[in-house]
Amino acid sequence: MTGLPERSLFRRLMLGFFGVVLVIWLANLAWDIHETRTTKQRDMQRELRASALRILVLMQTVDSRPPEEIAPLVRKMEALHYALYRELGWYVPALQTQVWRRGQLVYASGDAGPITATVAGIAPQRPPLPDGWVVAEESDPATGVTVRMATQVIGEWLLQTSSIGYYLAPLLFSLPFLLLPAWYIVRVGLGPLRGIVAEIEERSANALTPLAPSPFRELSPLVASVNRLMRRLVERLEREQEFLADAAHELKTPLSIIQINADALAHAHTPQRIQEAGEGLRQGVRRATHTVHQLLALARSGPDSDAAPRQALDLVQLVCDRLALAGPLAAARQIELELQAPDLCAMYLHRESMAALIDNVVGNAIKYSPDGGRVAVSITADAGLIMLAVRDEGPGIAPAAQRKVFERFYRLPDQDQPGSGLGLAIAERAAQRNLGGITLGNCEDGPGLCVQVTFDVTLAAG
Structure with missing residues (x-):
């Protein structure tokens, strides 16, 4: 089909692989954010509390010293807190410390920050902390010492726009090492599929032998489907060749009659001979015309003849119309046509093939009555x-021959009525096209044949 943009299965697989990598990266990012805001916060608050307790123990031993002697000792305790993060080598969080003794601020690290210094003599204040910080406060009622520490949670800074490269860098650096092997693996993996395409392309139009089975589980259904298609094509070609051979054989007789009578008419010298040759010529033309019409009806009645859809029709009205057309043929032999049917029988039918079915079945009934x-x-x-x-x-049809009469060009051996042997073959194919089935049976209450076409209401309804 032209006009549609060409799509690439290879590109589809690569985009799918990239999408999986991107989803995994986003999931890892989401987990890191969750861990930063919950687990890290809890862990760092526990570490901060341990440092505050160490400073509180230290203050118990130096309680009588002046503030200028306490500050170096507290800074050393802060250094111990920093030591853990320096070992990580990539980031040391900010830290603020306040030490109070009997309501007097004796130590405060930094100039400002999350913990604002208070006026001497006032109890430690608790101002709100900015996002990404945790606080720990420990007190000793016996000595009146309070230690309050706050630190920045590791990882919160990574959520800022200025540090987005921390997350993008692993993705960008790893993509070449992931996509290049994926490109190679997908290309090699599609090799067997390209091999099947090449094998089909190298075949001639007449080479319809099955493809070799594929050793790959994923390609086996494709190879099996192609082989089934080829088998159906072979069967259809064989049917068409058989049909053409039978049609040529069937047309040979009326054409020979036409040729013989045409030659006789050209050399006839008496009125009687001219009349006989003319009648034979007309008979041959009628027989050839009937055969051609039947061949066309047979070709149009099959399920693969065209894509015309079935439509809602009244089967009763359709049968009435076809019986009206068959009326002159029945009247010529004084045959009575009788119809017993409800007022309406709505179905989904293919009009042309259904009309051919009715015409042939009713025509045969008139001809053999x-x-x-x-x-x-x-x-x-x-x-x-x-x-x-x-x-x-x-006279009916013997049970042994009731299946054979559906074959193309088959005629009963003792049959003296003219015909092409296509009527019931057309009826059977037309019934199949309209999702029905056709059966034959001799009448039980007297001579005659009963042709019955059955439709399932659930299928015939559309």
């Missing part, structure tokens, strides 16, 4: 089935 006989057509519905039956008063 004796002069002055009766052809009964009925439409009934029972147990979810719609049945169209045509009964005649002819």
Whole structure:
């Protein structure tokens, strides 16, 4: 089909692989954010509390010293707190410390920050902390010492826009090492598929032998489907060749009659001979014309003849229309046409093929019924089935031959009525096209043949 943009399965697989990598990266990012805001915060608050307790113990031993002697000792304790993060080598969080003794601030690290210094003599204040900071406060009522420490949570700074490269760098650096092997693996993995394409391309139009089985589980259904398609094509070509051979053989007889009578007409010298040759010529033309019409009807009645959809039709009205067309043929032999049917029988049918079915079945019934006989057509519905039956008063068909008469160009050996042997073949294919089935049976209450076409209501309804 032209006009559609060409799509690439290779590109589809690569984009899918990249999408998986991106989803994993986003999931890892989300987990890191969650860990930063919950687990890290809890862990760092525990470490901060331990440092505050160490400073509190230290203050118990130096309680009598002046503030200028206490400050170096507290800074050493802060250094111990920093030592853990310096070992990480990539980031040391900010830290603020306040030490109070009997309501007097004796130590404060930094000039400002999350913990604001208070006026001497006032108890330690608790101002709100900015996002990304945790605080720990420990007190000793016996000595009146309070230690309050606050630190920045490791990882919160990574959430800032200025540090987004920390997250993008692993993705960007790892993509070449992931996509290049993926490109190679996908390209090699699609090699067997390209091999199947090359094998099909190298074949001629007449090479419809099956493809070799694929050792790959994923390609086996594809190879099996192609082989089934080739098998159906071979069967269809064989049917068409057989059909052409049978059609040529069937047309040979009327054409020979036409040729013989045309030659006789050209050399005839008496009126009687001219009349006989002309009648033979017209008979040959009628027989050839009937055969050609039947061949066309057979070709159009099959399920693969065209894509015309079925449509909602009244089966009763369609049968009435076809019986009206068959009326002159029945009247010429004084055959009575009888119809028993409800007022309406709506179904989804293919009009042309269904008309061919009715014409051939009713035409055969008229042709094989004796002069002055009766052809009964009925439409009934029972147990979810719609049945169209045509009964005649002819000689019937032996049970052993009732299956063979559906074959193309088959005619009963003792048959003296003219015909092409295509009528019932057309009817069978037309019934299949309309999702029905056709059966034959001899009448039990007298001579004649009963042709019954059955439709399932659930299928025939559309």
